[in-house]
Amino acid sequence: MFPPLQDLYRIAPELVLCGFGMLVMFLAPIVPKARHGALAFISLLGAALALGATRFMALNPGAAYSGLVRADAFSLFVHLIVIGVAFLAILGSVDYLKREDLDGGEFCALILFATAGMGVMAGAHELLTAFVGLEMSSIASYVLATYRRDEPRANEAAMKYFLLGSFATAFFLYGIALSFGATGSTHLDLMTPLANDSSHTLLKTGLGLIFIGLAFKVAAAPFQMWTPDVYEGAPAPVTAMLSTGPKAAAFALALRILASIDAAAPVWFWALWVAAALSMFAGNLSAVVQTSLKRMLAYSSIAHAGYILVALAAAAASDRMELGIAAALFYLVSYALVKLGAFLIVAHLGGAGERHVDIEDFAGLGRRQPAMAACLSIFLLSLLGLPVTAGFLGKFYIFNAALQSNQPSLLWLAILLGLNSVIGAYYYLRVIVAMYMREPEREIAAEPAPWTLSIVLWIAAAGTIYAGLLPARIIGYATKAAMNIR
Amino acid sequence: MVPTSYFLVLSAVLFGLGVIAFVFKRNILTIFMSIELMLNAVNLAFVSFSRALGQLQGQVFVFFVIVVAAAEAAVGLAIVILIHRNRGTLNVERVDTLKD
Numbered sequence: 094m095f096p097p098l099q100d101l102y103r104i105a106p107e108l109v110l111c112g113f114g115m116l117v118m119f120l121a122p123i124v125p126k127a128r129h130g131a132l133a134f135i136s137l138l139g140a141a142l143a144l145g146a147t148r149f150m151a152l153n154p155g156a157a158y159s160g161l162v163r164a165d166a167f168s169l170f171v172h173l174i175v176i177g178v179a180f181l182a183i184l185g186s187v188d189y190l191k192r193e194d195l196d197g198g199e200f201c202a203l204i205l206f207a208t209a210g211m212g213v214m215a216g217a218h219e220l221l222t223a224f225v226g227l228e229m230s231s232i233a234s235y236v237l238a239t240y241r242r243d244e245p246r247a248n249e250a251a252m253k254y255f256l257l258g259s260f261a262t263a264f265f266l267y268g269i270a271l272s273f274g275a276t277g278s279t280h281l282d283l284m285t286p287l288a289n290d291s292s293h294t295l296l297k298t299g300l301g302l303i304f305i306g307l308a309f310k311v312a313a314a315p316f317q318m319w320t321p322d323v324y325e326g327a328p329a330p331v332t333a334m335l336s337t338g339p340k341a342a343a344f345a346l347a348l349r350i351l352a353s354i355d356a357a358a359p360v361w362f363w364a365l366w367v368a369a370a371l372s373m374f375a376g377n378l379s380a381v382v383q384t385s386l387k388r389m390l391a392y393s394s395i396a397h398a399g400y401i402l403v404a405l406a407a408a409a410a411s412d413r414m415e416l417g418i419a420a421a422l423f424y425l426v427s428y429a430l431v432k433l434g435a436f437l438i439v440a441h442l443g444g445a446g447e448r449h450v451d452i453e454d455f456a457g458l459g460r461r462q463p464a465m466a467a468c469l470s471i472f473l474l475s476l477l478g479l480p481v482t483a484g485f486l487g488k489f490y491i492f493n494a495a496l497q498s499n500q501p502s503l504l505w506l507a508i509l510l511g512l513n514s515v516i517g518a519y520y521y522l523r524v525i526v527a528m529y530m531r532e533p534e535r536e537i538a539a540e541p542a543p544w545t546l547s548i549v550l551w552i553a554a555a556g557t558i559y560a561g562l563l564p565a566r567i568i569g570y571a572t573k574a575a576m577n578i579r
Numbered sequence: 580m581v582p583t584s585y586f587l588v589l590s591a592v593l594f595g596l597g598v599i600a601f602v603f604k605r606n607i608l609t610i611f612m613s614i615e616l617m618l619n620a621v622n623l624a625f626v627s628f629s630r631a632l633g634q635l636q637g638q639v640f641v642f643f644v645i646v647v648a649a650a651e652a653a654v655g656l657a658i659v660i661l662i663h664r665n666r667g668t669l670n671v672e673r674v675d676t677l678k679d
């Protein structure tokens with residue numbers, strides 16, 4: 094009855110993540126609170142070993158557990174993103190947890206569990222497995238969102254995240270149920286409509302409902318209303334994780350469904366088109382008027398979900414699907430590095446209780462803390478899409494995928510993307526201008542970055558520049574992943 | 580034998596009622612119950628398809644949904660308790676510090 098060793102190799106990263114998650118949970122009540130740094134260290138070790146365990150996946154490609162999950166280049170690529178995010182998020186929040194006097198063990202364990210769920214989503218080749226992965230990641234995230242238990246704003250964020258997240262899950266599940274009824278299977282490669290009158294319509298409805306569920310999870314308009322509140326209310330390091338890892342996993346699942354079910358592309362194309370256009374405008378136009386940097390970054394993440402949806406629409410419309418998929422994957426890497434870094438900076442500079450998160454509070458940062466200001470500038474310029482940063486090439490690949498598809502509707506979408514980049518430039522540059530050219534209205538003491546945070550910021554900034562200057566290797570892997578998706 | 584379409588219509592109606600309750604109700608617990616209603620509509624759809632297709636798979640899925648819904652309820656109710664403790668209300672309209 095024991096599963097063959099090959100199958101275990103193919104889910105090795107999840108096994109490591111869950112194992113270390115449980116170990117940390119077990120140790121948390123035993124280890125005295127003053128020594129919770131050690132638990133963070135164990136969790137970091139777990140994340141690093143999980144990164145190493147992806148090697149087992151790479152060496153044993155193929156389907157595991159009678160086709161429920163697959164270890165392939167695509168799954169591997171997304172695994173590297175989500176586990177990398179978990180590693181950096183834990184390392185970057187060690188100091189925050191100490192400052193806010195929060196319990197470190199459970200925090201790290203929950204991040205590891207959530208990451209295991211995202212890994213399952215990335216590898217899932219069957220819809221119910223994908224659902225279990227989605228819930229593993231979501232349930233842990235709900236708890237993380239209100240990790241500052243006595244902070245009413247964090248409670249509110251968790252409530253909204255939980256209610257709307259479960260609502261979306263119900264749509265996702267109903268979609269699975271209808272697709273199951275139409276095809277008699279939930280294995281992505283076996284989902285072709287049965288031979289009766291109603292099953293085509295049923296499958297279309299099911300795929301539509303699945304799209305709604307996933308659109309909620311990636312924070313795409315018109316299902317984005319929870320995003321700003323949740324990202325603002327949750328502790329900033331948690332926001333850093335929430336806005337990157339789960340989003341990458343949900344996009345991976347959407348790409349997998351898009352590529353594997355033949356009926357998906359025609360049903361989803363216009364939905365993707367509309368959601369992309371709405372998300373870009375909803376995100377950017379609301380971000381312009383924000384005074385809080387944390388909330389502005391939340392709106393900007395809606396806009397960036399819109400940019401990635403353009404790549405998905407290109408993948409859905411084109412005969413060369415791999416261009417769109419590779420563009421989406423590259424963008425997810427560049428976006429994850431940047432958003433993680435930016436939110437961690439907000440977490441640090443916000444000070445005790447995160448009181449200083451307004452753009453005004455960042456005035457004069459260039460003089461007060463030059464290194465920190467330089468990192469934040471790199472991240473904001475990458476979000477804006479300036480050359481030399483990863484964000485520029487990410488947008489370039491999306492443009493390329495949209496234009497190569499030779500569809501007039503995608504040409505329009507590319508034009509909207511360009512227009513939105515211009516709107517985005519306004520509010521990203523406003524922060525940079527405040528940091529370097531304005532004097533602070535009130536005196537804020539400079540808080541030197543702890544070494545743990547510095548490492549994360551340097552990795553994120555170096556990664557952003559590296560992907561912006563020498564993208565060949567990353568886009569090469571992304572293309573290989575895209576070819577391997579079926 | 581009752582045709583499958585009857586069950587599916589019932590499931591769609593239940594799901595629709597869940598959505599309507601989710602949108603219009605103001606108490607967190609009621610909203611939470613409407614989500615449970617939606618999940619049970621899904622379960623009904625799974626078992627009726629399972630019967631129509633002559634497969635057992637659909638019934639196994641229901642167990643997954645029930646287990647996950649239970650896990651979700653545990654976390655959800657904990658959040659509800661936190662809200663009540665820190666705000667003294669369960670009305671979602673009065674839990675609104677996070678607004679522009």
